[in-house]
Amino acid sequence: MRPSRSDPVGAGTRMPVSTVPGRSASRKSMRGRVGVAMRESTEVMRLADHFRNAPSVFTSSPLYRSLCMSAADDRDLLEILTERRAGQQPSYLLLGAVHYLLLRGVRHRLRDFYPSLVGSAAADPNDAGPVFLDFCRVHRAELRRLVRERLVQTNVVKRSVALKIAMSVIADRCDRPVHLIEVGASAGVHLLFDRYRYVISGRTSGPADADVTIETKWLGSDLPPAYDRCPPIAGRTGVDINPVDVTDPDERLWLRALVWPENQQEADLLSAAFHQLIEYPVDVIAGDAIDICPSLGRRLPPGEPRVVFHAATRMHVPPAQRAEFDSAIDSIGEHGPLFHVWQEPSTAPPRGSGTDVPEALAMHGPDGIDPIPLIQVDGHLEWIAPLTVEVR
Numbered sequence: 586m587r588p589s590r591s592d593p594v595g596a597g598t599r600m601p602v603s604t605v606p607g608r609s610a611s612r613k614s615m616r617g618r619v620g621v622a623m624r625e626s627t628e629v630m631r632l633a634d635h636f637r638n639a640p641s642v643f644t645s646s647p648l649y650r651s652l653c654m655s656a657a658d659d660r661d662l663l664e665i666l667t668e669r670r671a672g673q674q675p676s677y678l679l680l681g682a683v684h685y686l687l688l689r690g691v692r693h694r695l696r697d698f699y700p701s702l703v704g705s706a707a708a709d710p711n712d713a714g715p716v717f718l719d720f721c722r723v724h725r726a727e728l729r730r731l732v733r734e735r736l737v738q739t740n741v742v743k744r745s746v747a748l749k750i751a752m753s754v755i756a757d758r759c760d761r762p763v764h765l766i767e768v769g770a771s772a773g774v775h776l777l778f779d780r781y782r783y784v785i786s787g788r789t790s791g792p793a794d795a796d797v798t799i800e801t802k803w804l805g806s807d808l809p810p811a812y813d814r815c816p817p818i819a820g821r822t823g824v825d826i827n828p829v830d831v832t833d834p835d836e837r838l839w840l841r842a843l844v845w846p847e848n849q850q851e852a853d854l855l856s857a858a859f860h861q862l863i864e865y866p867v868d869v870i871a872g873d874a875i876d877i878c879p880s881l882g883r884r885l886p887p888g889e890p891r892v893v894f895h896a897a898t899r900m901h902v903p904p905a906q907r908a909e910f911d912s913a914i915d916s917i918g919e920h921g922p923l924f925h926v927w928q929e930p931s932t933a934p935p936r937g938s939g940t941d942v943p944e945a946l947a948m949h950g951p952d953g954i955d956p957i958p959l960i961q962v963d964g965h966l967e968w969i970a971p972l973t974v975e976v977r
């Protein structure tokens with residue numbers, strides 16, 4: 586049995602029976618160890634289910650769909666993931682860690698399957714499983730360290746479309762400058778959303794000379810709305826448990842590794858957004874939103890409107906802490922009108938405000954209006970659709 590967090594010395598270092606202080610103490614510690622082993626084994630079974638179901642998530646990654654099925658059957662590999670930090674999505678974390686090692690230059694034939702490393706010459710993903718498991722065995726120690734230390738912080742530049750749309754709706758209701766706060770900002774790419782140009786099924790908005798252009802598809806039958814209004818931005822602040830420093834090449838590499846290997850366009854967008862952040866740095870406060878938001882709300886000029894945005898963040902907050910997370914955001918509205926905007930999967934909607942669509946951009950306004958879904962979105966903003974259209 587390997588050492589675990591709750592059993593730091595591990596069964597291998599158990600005292601010999603003759604030196605054990607007493608029988609009942611020995612039985613107790615035995616029961617303790619059995620309990621730990623059972624908890625771990627239940628967790629490994631849950632992880633196996635998670636990986637078996639993960640292919641439905643990796644819609645644009647045939648490679649990750651294949652790797653998830655192999656991981657699901659490898660108990661030793663799954664055990665590493667029992668050491669991840671709270672709230673971390675296991676498949677994103679493990680596959681990100683493997684991709685990071687490969688991008689860093691680790692030599693192994695697994696790289697032949699990664700379009701991010703060998704382009705269109707990538708080998709058939711359906712053959713990758715045994716090679717992947719071999720990689721994980723050989724590099725187990727590095728993987729374990731990464732899984733223990735790193736966070737799933739994927740900064741998806743295209744999600745700025747969601748903020749852009751919400752700001753356009755807010756501009757219709759609020760003619761004063763707003764303070765923008767992004768909770769779970771990662772490197773902060775969305776805080777610069779108004780520097781980007783948007784092309785939504787051919788309809789453009791944003792600065793024509795922008796260095797970052799984001800394209801997405803509109804699945805409605807009519808032309809997409811213009812979404813070209815925006816209130817003046819009085820200030821912009823991020824909050825993150827672990828703000829990513831884009832001036833550090835290793836931190837940039839970790840975020841790059843979290844982009845799925847087939848999604849070169851997303852990787853290119855991320856790199857362009859990094860350049861913007863280096864040129865126009867944003868302030869991302871380090872800490873848990875639960876602790877930071879109340880004081881941040883108090884520090885903003887009283888009475889001035891604020892917009893809090895979060896995307897793919899509440900889903901990473903452990904379920905037991907989600908009510909506190911929501912209250913912390915609400916507290917920002919105690920000192921000025923609050924527009925609370927989110928893009929979270931239907932499994933983690935704030936205020937239990939689920940819609941019957943899998944993922945929506947939704948907003949809660951300061952004028953007593955309950956959460957309103959604005960539009961259906963793909964998790965990576967590959968498309969957006971009116972609420973009335975059935976997309977799946």
Ligand SMILES: C[S@@+](CC[C@H](N)C(=O)[O-])C[C@H]1O[C@@H](n2cnc3c(N)ncnc32)[C@H](O)[C@@H]1O
Pocket residue numbers: 736737738739740741742744768769770771772824825826827872873874875895896897898901902910
């Ligand atoms: C998957 S990333 C999404 C980043 C960004 N919102 C996006 O959509 O591109 C989630 C981010 O939320 C942060 N996070 C998770 N829980 C948090 C909390 N309780 N307080 C602050 N940040 C948190 C993580 O560190 C991570 O950077």
